[in-house]
Amino acid sequence: MASIFEEIADAVVKAESEAKVRGLTQKALDEGHPVKKILEDGLVKGMNEIGERWKQGDAFIPEVLLSAEMMRAGIDVVKELIIRDGIKPLGKVVIGTVQGDVHSIGKSLVGMMLQSSGFEVQDLGVDVTVGKFVEVVKAQKPDLLALSALLTTTMPAMEDTIKAVKKEGLKIKTIIGGSPTSQVYATSIGADGYASDAVSAVDKVKELLDLPPEIRFL
Amino acid sequence: MSLTMRDVWARAETGPICPTQKFELKVLFPEVKKLVGKYDIKYNPESPVPLDDKLIDRVFQAGLELLTGAGVLCTDTERIIQFEEQEVRDTIRFVSGEVTLGEGKDAVVMAHRGIEDRRLPVIWGGPVAVPVSENIMIKAYESYAREPSLDAFWTGTLSHIGSMPVKSGSPLEMHAEKINVGWSREAFRRAGRPGLHLSGSSAVTPRAPIGACNPEYGYRKSDSIHCYMVVNMKTDYDTMSRAEHYHAYGCLVWGGGTTFIGGLAGGPEGAAITAVAELLATYMIYRADILLLWTPTANYAPGMASRRAIWATSLASSSVARNTNFAWLNASPYQAYAGPCTDMYLYEIAAPTIAFVTCGGHPIQGGGRQGGELDYFGGPLDTRFLRDVAYATTRLNRSQANTIVKAILARYEDRIKAKDPPVGKRFQECNDLDTLRPTQEYLDLYHRVKEELSGLGLEFK
Numbered sequence: 001m002a003s004i005f006e007e008i009a010d011a012v013v014k015a016e017s018e019a020k021v022r023g024l025t026q027k028a029l030d031e032g033h034p035v036k037k038i039l040e041d042g043l044v045k046g047m048n049e050i051g052e053r054w055k056q057g058d059a060f061i062p063e064v065l066l067s068a069e070m071m072r073a074g075i076d077v078v079k080e081l082i083i084r085d086g087i088k089p090l091g092k093v094v095i096g097t098v099q100g101d102v103h104s105i106g107k108s109l110v111g112m113m114l115q116s117s118g119f120e121v122q123d124l125g126v127d128v129t130v131g132k133f134v135e136v137v138k139a140q141k142p143d144l145l146a147l148s149a150l151l152t153t154t155m156p157a158m159e160d161t162i163k164a165v166k167k168e169g170l171k172i173k174t175i176i177g178g179s180p181t182s183q184v185y186a187t188s189i190g191a192d193g194y195a196s197d198a199v200s201a202v203d204k205v206k207e208l209l210d211l212p213p214e215i216r217f218l
Numbered sequence: 219m220s221l222t223m224r225d226v227w228a229r230a231e232t233g234p235i236c237p238t239q240k241f242e243l244k245v246l247f248p249e250v251k252k253l254v255g256k257y258d259i260k261y262n263p264e265s266p267v268p269l270d271d272k273l274i275d276r277v278f279q280a281g282l283e284l285l286t287g288a289g290v291l292c293t294d295t296e297r298i299i300q301f302e303e304q305e306v307r308d309t310i311r312f313v314s315g316e317v318t319l320g321e322g323k324d325a326v327v328m329a330h331r332g333i334e335d336r337r338l339p340v341i342w343g344g345p346v347a348v349p350v351s352e353n354i355m356i357k358a359y360e361s362y363a364r365e366p367s368l369d370a371f372w373t374g375t376l377s378h379i380g381s382m383p384v385k386s387g388s389p390l391e392m393h394a395e396k397i398n399v400g401w402s403r404e405a406f407r408r409a410g411r412p413g414l415h416l417s418g419s420s421a422v423t424p425r426a427p428i429g430a431c432n433p434e435y436g437y438r439k440s441d442s443i444h445c446y447m448v449v450n451m452k453t454d455y456d457t458m459s460r461a462e463h464y465h466a467y468g469c470l471v472w473g474g475g476t477t478f479i480g481g482l483a484g485g486p487e488g489a490a491i492t493a494v495a496e497l498l499a500t501y502m503i504y505r506a507d508i509l510l511l512w513t514p515t516a517n518y519a520p521g522m523a524s525r526r527a528i529w530a531t532s533l534a535s536s537s538v539a540r541n542t543n544f545a546w547l548n549a550s551p552y553q554a555y556a557g558p559c560t561d562m563y564l565y566e567i568a569a570p571t572i573a574f575v576t577c578g579g580h581p582i583q584g585g586g587r588q589g590g591e592l593d594y595f596g597g598p599l600d601t602r603f604l605r606d607v608a609y610a611t612t613r614l615n616r617s618q619a620n621t622i623v624k625a626i627l628a629r630y631e632d633r634i635k636a637k638d639p640p641v642g643k644r645f646q647e648c649n650d651l652d653t654l655r656p657t658q659e660y661l662d663l664y665h666r667v668k669e670e671l672s673g674l675g676l677e678f679k
Binding site: 054060061062063065099100101103105152154155156159182 | 247349375377485591
């Protein structure tokens with residue numbers, strides 16, 4: 001018989017209903033299991049499994065996005081307990097698609113994969129101005145800024161954003177991604193990192209923040 | 219009852235309300251999954267060129283039902299534009315099946331082609347949205363225009379003007395659009411082909427190409443400008459407004475789908491039917507005169523020439539060839555994974571071209587070395603190679619094409635999987651900038667790969 005954690009992970013992978021994930025998460029709490037274990041062995045494990053399937057080409061973006069919704073539903077149930085138990089995220093990430101570009105899927109996917117890996121993620125959406133990025137970075141003081149662009153004509157806004165953040169003297173790591181970008185381009189505009197897909201983005205962010213690859217939550 | 223564009227605009231204001239993410243995850247994706255099962259569509263890696271007419275027709279019906287079942291979301295109003303199957307059938311019945319590209323003695327007719335059609339396809343080439351340096355742009359464009367195999371030209375993207383990067387939405391974007399079109403026209407004049415067909419706006423905001431609709435310094439009425447779907451099965455008021463203006467101006471409207479494998483459409487099976495649905499949608503919503511069918515792959519097989527991409531695009535193309543009168547383009551590929559002047563680059567052109575031309579498409583090929591790097595396109599020899607392969611393909615049947623495509627795939631797909639394509643060379647290194655002719659190195663490679671293809675059964679004349 002599957003453990004409650006396996007049931008939660010399976011419900012996240014199958015993404016049948018948010019109510020089911022909420023119910024199972026509440027059941028695990030009622031049974032007295034620690035929040036950290038519910039997160040790591042249930043909700044996040046399920047999310048990682050769908051992420052791995054996606055990486056292998058056996059699952060697709062909508063399935064990953066639906067699983068992320070399930071995970072969020074489960075996290076809602078334990079949110080207050082996460083704060084009470086002092087479980088901290090691995091770091092804080094601000095993410096957005098740069099000015100002039102309205103492509104959201106890749107950026108959202110990276111944000112969700114980071115979230116499921118234990119990062120606190122603030123997603124600013126698409127067509128984000130340089131000024132908005134700077135304002136949020138100044139106010140929120142994240143550890144890392146992630147920028148996305150899907151068009152060659154919106155790529156320059158990545159460079160503008162990175163320059164503006166640096167000009168403000170803000171100590172923050174930066175990473176870029178999106179179909180027309182590359183490591184060569186990332187280096188040329190002063191970004192600290194580049195990732196070609198959502199799974200490698202998580203690994204790269206951990207590397208940039210000097211975190212061990214296997215770590216989840218602090 | 220056939221629909222007009224105004225009928226569609228009205229539905230964008232009155233259709234059922236649906237937030238974008240709900241449409242993508244709770245409407246579109248479940249509908250795609252349902253139709254893939256209902257019509258028993260299964261990816262077959264042994265048949266990158268489809269041989270089963272019943273499967274081909276099921277894919278068309280599934281695409282039509284996706285359009286009528288899910289509809290198209292207008293992201294500005296967050297309302298679903300709904301269509302009835304009979305409305306779609308009545309509307310596409312009036313498609314003429316041919317369109318004239320360019321003008322005067324340089325005009326060519328692009329007509330509907332069927333599967334195994336012996337008629338020669340129209341050859342589209344150019345840098346195709348690859349970023350181009352300002353200092354080589356006219357020379358590069360002239361080199362394409364001089365190439366007799368080229369029937370229609372697709373521009374690159376001007377990345378900088380002076381030291382300023384061309385940013386979307388800025389005045390420089392509008393300026394760059396006019397420069398790009400103006401320099402294309404000058405290059406055509408220098409090559410003695412002033413009426414050559416021009417396409418390929420790279421501006422993101424609609425005001426740039428709309429502002430460049432001017433027969434004196436910009437797009438002519440014999441040119442085409444694009445109206446894409448918003449990923450996936452979505453549209454917006456900017457794009458519908460583009461279509462309104464281009465039709466009012468009188469130029470050709472080029473409609474492109476945005477399906478990619480691994481994205482919102484799911485796997486290759488879902489991508490095939492979504493590509494068909496989006497092709498129908500670009501006609502229903504934008505009244506596109508020229509259409510694009512493509513299904514590039516996402517994360518696990520970069521590029522547009524992977525086995526899955528060829529399978530899905532060929533299947534969608536065959537279904538459109540058998541069930542409509544449209545004339546459409548296939549990306550063969552827009553951008554290769556390898557860089558120009560490498561054997562893999564030419565294989566990436568050959569395999570999809572053989573598949574798509576067999577399945578009724580007209581081929582368009584661009585540059586290589588995905589990643590938005592400057593000047594990674596091979597020039598006129600790319601187009602000559604595309605023409606040679608496409609014309610030779612018209613002498614093949616589907617079964618022969620399938621065998622040859624698989625043999626070519628075997629020469630490069632491991633390098634796609636390893637994500638280790640050869641870097642290749644830039645335009646300036648593939649061509650002599652004084653004579654505007656390909657280098658001996660590139661010519662030797664061109665002949666060597668053609669000999670290899672001859673050995674696989676492709677007969678060049």
